[in-house]
Amino acid sequence: MEKVLMKGNEALAEAAIRAGCKCFFGYPITPQSELPAYLAREMPKRGGVFLQAESEVAAINMVYGAAGAGVRVMTSSSSPGISLKQEGISYLCGAELPCVIVNIMRGGPGLGDIQPAQSDYFQATRGGGHGDYRTIVLAPASVQELVDLVYDAFDLADKYRNPVLILGDGILGQMMEPVVFKERPAKELPPKTWATTGKMGRQKSNVINSLYLDPVKLEEHNRKLFKKYQEIEQKEARYEILNGDDAEYFVVAYGICARIAHAAVEMAREEGIKVGLIRPITLWPYPKKAFEEVLPRAKAFLTVELSCGQMVEDVKLSVEGRAPVYFYGRTGGMVPTAEEIFEEIKKMRGLS
Amino acid sequence: MKVVFERPKSLQPTKTHYCPGCGHGVIHRLVAEVIDELGIQDKTIGVAPVGCAVLAYNYFDVDMQQAAHGRAPAVATGIKRALPDRVVFTYQGDGDLAAIGTAEIVHAAARGENITVIFVNNAIYGMTGGQMAPTTLVGQRTETSPYGRDPQVAGYPIRVCEMLATLDGPSFLARAELTDVKNINKAKSYIKKAFEMQLAGKGFSLVEILSPCPTNWGMKPIDAVEWVKKEMVKVFPPGVFKEPKEG
Amino acid sequence: MKLEIIMAGFGGQGIMLMGEILAHSAMLEGREVSWIPSYGPEMRGGTANCMVVISDKRIPSPIISSPDILVAMNKPSMEKFTPMVKSGGVVILNKALIDERPARNDIEIIEVDASGIADELGNMRVANMVALGVLVGKTGVVKPETVIKSIDHFLPEHRKNMLEINEKALMRGIAEIKK
Numbered sequence: 001m002e003k004v005l006m007k008g009n010e011a012l013a014e015a016a017i018r019a020g021c022k023c024f025f026g027y028p029i030t031p032q033s034e035l036p037a038y039l040a041r042e043m044p045k046r047g048g049v050f051l052q053a054e055s056e057v058a059a060i061n062m063v064y065g066a067a068g069a070g071v072r073v074m075t076s077s078s079s080p081g082i083s084l085k086q087e088g089i090s091y092l093c094g095a096e097l098p099c100v101i102v103n104i105m106r107g108g109p110g111l112g113d114i115q116p117a118q119s120d121y122f123q124a125t126r127g128g129g130h131g132d133y134r135t136i137v138l139a140p141a142s143v144q145e146l147v148d149l150v151y152d153a154f155d156l157a158d159k160y161r162n163p164v165l166i167l168g169d170g171i172l173g174q175m176m177e178p179v180v181f182k183e184r185p186a187k188e189l190p191p192k193t194w195a196t197t198g199k200m201g202r203q204k205s206n207v208i209n210s211l212y213l214d215p216v217k218l219e220e221h222n223r224k225l226f227k228k229y230q231e232i233e234q235k236e237a238r239y240e241i242l243n244g245d246d247a248e249y250f251v252v253a254y255g256i257c258a259r260i261a262h263a264a265v266e267m268a269r270e271e272g273i274k275v276g277l278i279r280p281i282t283l284w285p286y287p288k289k290a291f292e293e294v295l296p297r298a299k300a301f302l303t304v305e306l307s308c309g310q311m312v313e314d315v316k317l318s319v320e321g322r323a324p325v326y327f328y329g330r331t332g333g334m335v336p337t338a339e340e341i342f343e344e345i346k347k348m349r350g351l352s
Numbered sequence: 353m354k355v356v357f358e359r360p361k362s363l364q365p366t367k368t369h370y371c372p373g374c375g376h377g378v379i380h381r382l383v384a385e386v387i388d389e390l391g392i393q394d395k396t397i398g399v400a401p402v403g404c405a406v407l408a409y410n411y412f413d414v415d416m417q418q419a420a421h422g423r424a425p426a427v428a429t430g431i432k433r434a435l436p437d438r439v440v441f442t443y444q445g446d447g448d449l450a451a452i453g454t455a456e457i458v459h460a461a462a463r464g465e466n467i468t469v470i471f472v473n474n475a476i477y478g479m480t481g482g483q484m485a486p487t488t489l490v491g492q493r494t495e496t497s498p499y500g501r502d503p504q505v506a507g508y509p510i511r512v513c514e515m516l517a518t519l520d521g522p523s524f525l526a527r528a529e530l531t532d533v534k535n536i537n538k539a540k541s542y543i544k545k546a547f548e549m550q551l552a553g554k555g556f557s558l559v560e561i562l563s564p565c566p567t568n569w570g571m572k573p574i575d576a577v578e579w580v581k582k583e584m585v586k587v588f589p590p591g592v593f594k595e596p597k598e599g
Numbered sequence: 600m601k602l603e604i605i606m607a608g609f610g611g612q613g614i615m616l617m618g619e620i621l622a623h624s625a626m627l628e629g630r631e632v633s634w635i636p637s638y639g640p641e642m643r644g645g646t647a648n649c650m651v652v653i654s655d656k657r658i659p660s661p662i663i664s665s666p667d668i669l670v671a672m673n674k675p676s677m678e679k680f681t682p683m684v685k686s687g688g689v690v691i692l693n694k695a696l697i698d699e700r701p702a703r704n705d706i707e708i709i710e711v712d713a714s715g716i717a718d719e720l721g722n723m724r725v726a727n728m729v730a731l732g733v734l735v736g737k738t739g740v741v742k743p744e745t746v747i748k749s750i751d752h753f754l755p756e757h758r759k760n761m762l763e764i765n766e767k768a769l770m771r772g773i774a775e776i777k778k
């Protein structure tokens with residue numbers, strides 16, 4: 001299989017086409033611009049649709065329409081634009097429409113800056129818009145993983161009829177690494193009998209909707225969604241543990257931050273500190289199992305994020321007071337060095 | 353000795369970040385000169401967009417607010433309703449005004465909101481690196497219309513002045529081109545007229561200025577000006593689209 | 600083996616491409632690689648830089664805080680990045696645009712007239728390949744043949760006539776080290 005050197009944003013776009021994405025709707029924003037530019041070039045040649053919408057509000061509603069019509073569809077943006085999409089995401093979840101939404105996060109709040117950040121974690125994992133809902137959230141840490149998770153994102157979306165969010169950051173999007181686009185056998189997925197394709201001889205008309213005026217019906221609907229979310233929590237949580245076998249201390253980090261933390265863990269190992277890395281790959285569902293696996297020998301955890309402390313809450317919820325949880329974050333587009341994290345690892349060891 | 357070239361009082365004494373040959377700097381100057389000439393620096397509040405002019409709040413020496421992308425007319429509405437005796441203007445690009453902010457501009461105009469809008473049409477998204485704008489010409493190549501804007505896919509350019517002229521709310525709508533001295537002076541006279549409308553309480557005024565973006569058009573500054581003259585004016589004819597009847 | 604490299608200069612000096620070509624050729628030789636550009640408004644008329652990591656093993660962090668090698672194509676880049684270079688590391692300077700030497704004696708400094716050589720070859724734009732040649736000659740991290748393959752890969756169809764001069768520039772850079 002041929003290895004190619006590609007930017008994260010472009011590799012993501014190529015993977016989407018290969019995963020059968022038929023439509024893309026988006027509105028320009030830095031730092032994800034290479035992704036729509038790639039699709040603007042490629043989609044027309046490969047039988048797909050690329051359309052630049054007049055805003056993110058419009059783009060996410062175009063996604064709603066296309067998803068309801070039964071095709072694989074994607075949109076991408078960066079933090080301020082994702083905020084605008086929240087209304088649409090709530091509707092997509094309510095109507096149970098599958099789609100893939102990419103957030104190449106940048107510094108906030110407000111207009112913030114265009115440097116890498118992880119400060120949309122709460123927004124991504126807690127729903128983000130109004131109503132009782134969840135989106136599956138995937139957090140790749142390399143360009144190859146970005147590609148692999150794009151295929152998974154479309155499959156998971158179709159399997160559960162739910163939006164899937166890919167959370168990246170400015171560095172991951174801009175970075176080049178070698179990738180292989182593996183041929184993947186098509187997954188066995190439920191047919192989209194619910195799609196509004198026109199009746200085409202069907203007896204009953206299909207309706208895509210999130211309105212249930214009768215509270216009894218809406219509660220039923222919410223319970224059904226909730227059951228689905230529980231199933232996702234049981235089956236789809238993913239993580240990676242590095243240098244974990246004999247580790248007594250653990251750094252927890254995702255995305256680009258996990259890469260830097262990995263370098264810090266290797267530095268610490270060279271000095272004989274028994275430290276490992278837990279890298280959540282799904283942020284929702286949160287991989288609590290990873291913590292159960294290491295808790296018997298873990299003396300402390302250090303969460304490292306490009307934020308003032310968001311995922312650390314999930315770490316605490318997973319550890320449930322059974323070990324101390326420390327936090328180190330840089331924010332506003334600043335990125336910690338491996339040396340900085342190494343210092344924090346030494347502090348953690350001193351403290352616990 | 354007579355001073356012939358002086359920085360307007362309403363501009364801050366700083367260097368701007370605009371590219372060589374960009375229209376934004378000149379337009380800032382025209383707006384500042386008009387504010388000076390009308391003696392309204394003290395009571396003017398500007399609203400900066402999201403676009404290359406996002407840092408306009410550092411360049412104008414008047415009170416400024418920075419709005420979310422496209423929402424400047426709504427923000428300006430809030431300011432004007434709270435402080436009706438102040439002068440409020442927005443400064444917006446084509447993406448900001450005619451794409452993501454279409455609803456805001458149309459409704460501010462329809463309400464006859466007593467604000468002035470400076471609309472910089474450079475047929476492209478400058479800030480984000482040259483994507484297609486709602487005002488991009490048919491056939492024009494951009495990052496997101498790499499084969500040239502194809503009306504089958506991306507429709508046609510929006511003529512904002514003509515569109516808003518169908519409404520009863522606006523008092524003054526005009527379009528100028530930033531090409532030569534004569535036309536730059538004309539742009540300034542329109543801007544002045546627009547602010548005068550607001551001062552007279554006549555309601556919504558907007559001046560659209562066709563402005564070069566050499567960087568994202570991939571042209572030398574001189575060629576960019578030529579392109580405005582030759583190509584842009586064909587699609588966006590300069591002139592006055594709405595003004596109060598005399599008398 | 601693990602090599603961390605920062606390349607920096609003016610926008611327009613082909614800094615990004617120099618890094619991409621190096622990363623690509625190391626990939627062709629079976630190594631793990633990563634490449635990160637600086638991005639955003641700092642690129643507007645200002646300086647450009649990229650970080651390249653080449654390794655035999657999975658690369659933990661693509662972000663470099665203390666490079667083994669710095670290629671500085673202009674003075675601001677030399678000033679900004681030299682303090683970060685690892686003790687015992689190497690700084691390759693484009694002599695034509697840098698009239699000063701960094702004030703450090705724990706690193707090796709290689710001065711090369713990349714712009715001058717490029718000019719001599721007939722195109723200022725290949726100064727980046729001269730500098731890349733110096734890096735390749737100094738470290739042997741990739742074979743010259745592989746770099747030439749990568750240059751060919753990055754040249755668009757209508758620019759293939761540029762291959763020869765790029766190749767020459769690369770070889771001149773390598774020769775500078777052998778001198």
Ligand SMILES: Cc1ncc(C[n+]2csc(CCOP(=O)(O)OP(=O)(O)O)c2C)c(N)n1
Pocket residue numbers: 027028029030056080081084402403404405421444445446447448449472474476477478479480485
């Ligand atoms: C909600 C949101 N979406 C997207 C962006 C990214 N963005 C910044 S400026 C801009 C377009 C600017 O174009 P224009 O208004 O024409 O101004 P110009 O730069 O050409 O002067 C976009 C899409 C943003 N800041 N916020």
Ligand code: SF4
Pocket residue numbers: 369370371373374375376404474478479564565566567568
């Ligand atoms: S990109 Fe275009 S609009 Fe923006 S500052 Fe440069 S020339 Fe002006």
Ligand SMILES: [Mg+2]
Pocket residue numbers: 445446447472473474475476477478485
């Ligand atoms: Mg514009």
